[in-house]
Amino acid sequence: MIAEDKIIDGCKAGKRRAQNILYKKYAPTMLGICMRYTKNQAEAEDVLQESFIKIFTNIKNFRKKGSFEGWIKKIMINTALNNYKKNLKHYHHTDIEEIENNFFIDDNEENNINEEISPEVLIKVIQNLPQGYKMILNLFVFERHSHKEIAQMLNISVNTSKSQLLKARRLLKKKLVQINNKSIKEPEYQTL
Amino acid sequence: MKDDNKTDDILRGSLEGYTKEPSVNVWKGIVRKLLLYDIRNLNFSNLFTNITIFIFISIIVTGVIVYSLSELNNPSVITDEFLSETAINKQIHTEYDVASKNKEIINSNINKVENINTTTPKIQAESTSVTNNNPKQHENKIINKTNYIEQTNEKTYDLNERLFSENINRLNPIYLKYDFLLLNLSSEKSIKYNSINKRTSQNHLNMRLRDDYGKKAKLSFGIFFTPEIINYQVDSKPNKSAYTFDISTIYHYSDIFFLQSGVGISFSEDNGDYTINYEQYDSIGFYYEVNSFTIDPETGMPIFNTSIENIYDSVKYADNSQTNNLYTYLQIPLNLGYNIFDYKRISCNVKGGPVLSILIHEKEPEVKYTNKNALWISIDNNSSKRIKTNWQLSASIAISYRIGKKLSINIEPKYNYYIKSIYEKSKTSTKSPYSLGLRTGLLFNL
Known part of the structure; x- marks a missing residue:
């Protein structure tokens, strides 16, 4: 070595x-x-x-x-x-579609996130987040930057950073819950 | 809020230590881009050293390879191993067989001549006796026989000569090995034969010399490298080095005159001169500060207790600094040359003519100056800009050594005189620079 x-x-x-x-x-x-x-x-x-x-x-x-x-x-x-x-220009079109499809979240499902999410699944979910959400989520959650730092890095306001993080979390949770529910239901279909 | 933190923890926990193997192409792409980066950011000072070493090694290696290859085709140095090993061996045997057959024919002809010569005294004796008896009849016989002898002799000599010519032509490619054959043949008794042999041997020798060292090719092509020392004719500047790589074409329009042109890339070094002005707080003097005083009881005079205090102020300074600049020129020479001598493998010529130099790239690094104590810094560039195009007159004397039928090594001390100063509106110098160099390379005769 x-x-x-x-x-x-x-x-x-x-x-x-x-x-x-x-x-x-x-x-x-x-x-x-x-x-x-x-x-x-x-x-x-x-x-x-x-x-x-x-x-x-x-x-x-x-x-x-x-x-x-x-x-x-x-x-x-x-x-x-x-x-x-x-690539900001290219991302906007897809982001709007993503947000339209995923904006409404059922709050009752929020607590059902499986604590043992497979990394591959989580990566896929994060990758499918709108680009702006993804950046802020990554910088805040994984890199542990403050909203002020994120605002400086992405050239946005602190409030934008906060609101985007909120939305990113909700969207992520929704997707994870959907995946979780699907994976629970799948074995039942198999037995039928 | 707690939920959010919990979610964040879940996310972090899930992806902690997450790794993914990249595809093989990623590394290949990195290597490719790094190579491009390395090429773009070449360090020319190291590059020159490396290229110089590379070129000299290349010349030596190429020379050795070409020389070795040329040995195979060079008749003057055919070796026994070569003869026993190669396909030419077969050709030699064939030629030998033909030569042997011809030799047999020649020998038989010579024998005929000898027989005739030996019969001649008999005929003469016979004719003397017969002449006495029947003079007229025998006179005719004698005349006929003598004519026959003379005709036969002539035919034999002609045949001999023709056969020898054929032999020599056939044997041309294998001179040395079969010189013994010629010598063997030349030991024959016939005087005529010997004279033919001598003449053909001389031809043979001439042919060999011509084939060994060859006639000058009409067109030659060369690759050269020239390290040079340039004197910019500026007192404050030491001599600087330059390196030129060029390819040339030489056209011999007569045995003694030739024209040479081509294209080259020249890298020349120069210094950039800068003045760095800065201000810095510095001591400009001192004074005595009175800390206390006492009255001398005896004299009544005051006694001062003082300390030295420095006086500081911003002081202006100016430092000189130099940078190592590098200039790349495209050079197009046109030379008229004269062959001084051409002896065996060595030839020597002089040439001279104008060279057009076009500035294609300038590398002028910025002056870096850091001084933590400086209050203000300004940098003045005292270097003159270089003119984009300049003309030079070049003269050189070249010595070539033929290492093969089509290849020569060329060594050429060279002098270059710049017609005008190379600097624009020169602050630096109005004098014309000059350079001395040693042009070395390989010359291919097409």
């Missing part, structure tokens, strides 16, 4: 082998993060690719003062946000 410092030094020297080792080490985790910010795996892989290029071309600036994984993660999230901003 090669020490991370050596791998970083190798990457700083532009050695392709070191870059490959670093990629193999972090790519699966980082793709997991990218999946949350994008609509599908192909888009997530694009973000991952772009992020790793940024990592390798800017690794000289990494001073080894903080966590390297944290630094990589930050680049991934920034790239994902840039990707979102870049």
